[in-house]
Amino acid sequence: MQIRVYYEDTDTGGVVYHSNYLNFCERARSESFFRLGLTPVLQNGHFVAKRVEADYISSAKLGDELHVDTKLTEMRAASFKLMQSIYREDKKIFELHITLAYINFKGKPQRITKDVEELISSLFVN
Structure with missing residues (x-):
């Protein structure tokens, strides 16, 4: 996915704020x-x-065009792990390892059904 860095994404020095x-x-x-x-x-x-485990490699700045690449790294019974990398041109500037748990609407963890597993696998090809 392509992302443009806007003024609202940056600190006063024009550098992307870490949480963004x-x-x-x-x-x-x-x-x-x-x-x-x-x-x-x-x-x-x-x-x-x-x-969440984040590695800030290099800073993005106001006006940069970034690309976010997402890959499935592990599927478990009630969660899955992704690696997401952000690139500026061909240079990786950020890497995120995130575990996402599947929960019901009462906030309780639940088993990932076969159809949800297939959906996740198709969305985030490793």
Whole structure:
């Protein structure tokens, strides 16, 4: 997914504020669903971040065009792991490892059904 860095994404020096890299990754994950006419909120539940590990390699700046690449790295019974990389041109500037848990609408973890597993696997090809 392509992202342009806007003024609202930066600090007073025109450098992307650290938490906005997480927002960029969230937008890319959501956009994967939107492209199929879906949302990340499914009939039986939705996903929440359980664990996040971020590596800030280089700074993005106002006006930069960025690309977010998302890959599935592990599928488990009630969660899955993704690696998301943000690039400026061909240079990786950020890497995120995130575990997303599948929960029902009462906030309880639930098993990922076969159809949801197939959807996730198709959205985030490793």
